Amino acid sequence: MAHPGNPDVSSDEAALDVFHSPLVDRLRESNPANVWTLPGGALRLPRVFGFCRGVKRALAMADRAVREHDGEGRIILLGEIIHNPWVNDYFRRRSVSILPHEEIFCVEAHLRQEDLAIIPAFGVPLDVKHHLAKIGCRTIDCSCGDVIRLWRWSERAVSEGFGVLIFGRATHDETVVTKSRLAAAGGKYLVVETLNQARKLAEDPTDERFRELFGPEQTNAPDLDPFGHLALVSQTTMLYSETVAVQQIVREAFTRRFGEDQAEQRLRMQPAVCKATQNRQDAAVELCSSGCDAVIVVGGFGSSNTRHLHALACQYAPAWLIEDATAITSPHELRAFAPETKTARTASDWLPEKRPLALGVLAGASSPEVVIGDVLKRLAEFLQ
Ligand code: SF4
Incomplete structure (x- = not known):
């Protein structure tokens, strides 16, 4: 069935065999599904992962x-x-x-x-x-299609006199396009990148120190009154729980200032991240919270949704984001994403010695199964 946001998905998907992995196909069909049981433990995948x-x-x-x-x-x-x-x-x-x-x-x-x-x-x-x-x-x-829907929703808000608050990374490709479309529609926007920035905005948007928090890429209108009429959108690949938290922070600030009825008229909210992002994050939390000794996240370092899966996994177990199987040089060393520098660093002693070992494997919406399959094979070598 075609996805409502992406109506042109067609039998062309069959042409994408190059991205497939027979091993991942077998694991999806295994019982229990998405588990590879090995002599030294198990490799466990979430119920949803990989390409959206x-x-x-x-x-x-x-x-x-x-x-x-x-x-x-x-x-x-x-x-x-x-x-x-x-x-x-x-x-x-x-x-x-x-x-x-x-x-x-x-x-x-x-x-x-x-x-x-x-x-x-x-x-x-x-x-x-x-x-x-x-x-x-x-x-x-x-x-x-989901990104196009977000643009149209926020452009409509601009045409109805709303300023737009974007929760996202100001330099991410998707948000760069969203900003450009809003500017082209004659709209004003402000990008908040973190919960902390959203809280400061809610506290006192007129505070000059708050204004200093914004880089030039975060707003096209330093005079935008966030407590005028505001439409809140999120980049499609943000952390779902944080988009909900930002919505709550902004809603509470408007209610405090104007009362419920007025807040309702002044504030408009688009429903959070895209479903594919939300489903992958929900499934990742289910897997990680069910007890993994360590988690490997497979995907590009520049992928926003993959980095958020990594951040989620870190809340439950030692977790490493790697780009492919070649990053795993030995059971003692691997090349993984460093959130502080957003580059690769060498991590040592990443593989717990405990046996049997439960290793979770997550993969973002931009991670091809062929790469996930190679990582699984590499990990399996350590659980023989
Ligand atoms: S993750 Fe990005 S590409 Fe995938 S459905 Fe969501 S918006 Fe579209």
């Missing part, structure tokens, strides 16, 4: 465009198709050039009429679309 519908659709569309390309002109991806190095390398190997995200703003310097442009799942700013139309090149738009 939006990612599958984007990859199927991009893959079909590459297969059907007649060789005239170049194929150029306007930023990473999704934030996963394996997937982007796959397209590079098929002669697709990937423009760094910051370069897409001067797309006219990079593309010619005979080229084929592919818009990634996060979308591109409207300006870039206008430039593509001027260049006259063919364009395949892989923007996710």
Whole structure:
């Protein structure tokens, strides 16, 4: 059945065999499902993991465009198709050039009429679309339906006189596009990146010290009155529990200031993160809270939803985010994501000595099963 947000998911998914893993397929069908029992313990996967519908659709569309390309002109991806190095390398190997995200703003310097442009799942700013139309090149738009819905919802709020509060990372591709669309619609926006910033906003938005918290990329209107008429949206891949907490903080602040009836009229809220993100986070919590001795999270370091799975897992057990099986150099050493520096660091003694061992394995919505399968095989070597 087609996903309501992504109606064009089609049999093209079948063409994505390159991302599949027979091992992961077998584990999904195992009993109990998603568990690989080994002599030294078990590898346990959550009930939902890996590619979401939006990612599958984007990859199927991009893959079909590459297969059907007649060789005239170049194929150029306007930023990473999704934030996963394996997937982007796959397209590079098929002669697709990937423009760094910051370069897409001067797309006219990079593309010619005979080229084929592919818009990634996060979308591109409207300006870039206008430039593509001027260049006259063919364009395949892989923007996710859930992201498009978020843009339309917030643009409508702007047209009805609301300022927009975005809970997200101001420099994340999706939020960059959301901001650009709001600005193009004549709207004012403010991005809060953390719960702490949301709390400070709720306390006293006129406090100058609070204003200093915002970088230039976080607002297009330093004069925006957050207690005017406000519409709250969240980047689709944020931590669900935090989006709910931000909603509560803002709702309480409005109610304190205006009373319930007025707050109702002044405040509008979009329903949190996308379902795929929420389902993966719920399933990750179920798995981690059921008792894992350690957790490996598989996905790109630049993937927001994967990093949030890692943050969730860390609340329950020692957890490491790795990009692929080659990161596991030995039972004593692995290359994992360091949240402080947002780069890779070498972690030692990551594998508990206890046997039998329960190892949880999580994977973000942009993690291909082929990579998850390789990680599982590597981990299984230590549980023989
Ligand atoms: S995580 Fe959600 S918003 Fe992002 S591509 Fe998947 S379905 Fe779309």
